[in-house]
Amino acid sequence: MPPSVPTLSHRAPRVRSEPLSGRWTRRLLLDDGRVLWLRPIDPADAEPIRQTFPLLSPEEIRMRFLHPIKELTPDLVRRLTTIDPAHQFALVVSEPLPPGEALVGAVARLAIDVGTSRAEFAILVSHFIAGKGLGRLLMAQLIRWARLKRLDEIYGDVLDENTAMLELADSLGFQREVLPDDPGIIRVRLTLRAAGKTSPRRR
Numbered sequence: 001m002p003p004s005v006p007t008l009s010h011r012a013p014r015v016r017s018e019p020l021s022g023r024w025t026r027r028l029l030l031d032d033g034r035v036l037w038l039r040p041i042d043p044a045d046a047e048p049i050r051q052t053f054p055l056l057s058p059e060e061i062r063m064r065f066l067h068p069i070k071e072l073t074p075d076l077v078r079r080l081t082t083i084d085p086a087h088q089f090a091l092v093v094s095e096p097l098p099p100g101e102a103l104v105g106a107v108a109r110l111a112i113d114v115g116t117s118r119a120e121f122a123i124l125v126s127h128f129i130a131g132k133g134l135g136r137l138l139m140a141q142l143i144r145w146a147r148l149k150r151l152d153e154i155y156g157d158v159l160d161e162n163t164a165m166l167e168l169a170d171s172l173g174f175q176r177e178v179l180p181d182d183p184g185i186i187r188v189r190l191t192l193r194a195a196g197k198t199s200p201r202r203r
């Protein structure tokens with residue numbers, strides 16, 4: 001049995017995974033027999049992501065971006081797929097094909113707020129592969145990266161109707177916070193380091 005990625009919760013992982021080349025790349029086996037790859041996002045993912053964006057439902061787009069978006073412009077998709085590794089981290093779940101050829105079914109990212117030791121997450125697991133444990137797996141990997149970077153906190157803004165994300169965040173130990181200036185949005189925050197303990201961040 002291949003080693004599994006830790007899920008940071010008591011729940012048994014529903015996705016089986018085994019390492020491929022590279023620290024963040026894994027072969028995933030879903031419970032319906034589908035084989036996918038978990039890997040860092042690549043600039044070559046831009047075009048497949050842009051072309052398949054219309055297959056997402058308006059609801060899942062609104063949950064991810066907090067407002068409706070009709071299309072991913074070339075500029076936006078380029079920014080989403082080009083990572084500054086000192087401050088950003090993004091993983092995809094894709095078909096087991098090279099970037100550029102593979103359809104991408106899920107994207108999760110963290111971006112450090114400039115000059116701070118906290119990072120904002122965003123995630124979208126498309127309905128084609130949702131409900132199979134990939135959201136939990138991706139969040140666990142984001143938390144792992146944040147810990148390696150010695151960040152103090154990760155947070156995300158979630159629509160208050162987004163039960164799936166709120167429950168996932170709760171189960172991972174995030175705390176909910178109401179934003180007085182943003183009705184309808186819940187900020188979920190996960191503290192990674194005890195207050196007062198600081199050490200240099202890794203680049």
Ligand SMILES: CC(C)(COP(=O)(O)OP(=O)(O)OC[C@H]1O[C@@H](n2cnc3c(N)ncnc32)[C@H](O)[C@@H]1OP(=O)(O)O)[C@@H](O)C(=O)NCCC(=O)NCCS
Pocket residue numbers: 011060061063064121122123124125126129130131132133134135136137156157158162163164165167168171
């Ligand atoms: C929220 C989201 C990431 C969950 O991804 P997923 O792969 O379906 O989640 P998982 O299968 O790993 O489930 C993890 C947990 O999420 C919660 N969850 C998932 N789907 C749920 C649903 N339909 N209703 C309630 N809770 C749900 C459960 O707590 C679940 O726990 P379990 O592991 O014990 O089943 C996914 O639904 C999504 O991308 N939604 C649209 C975009 C979005 O909301 N992004 C968040 C804001 S940035």
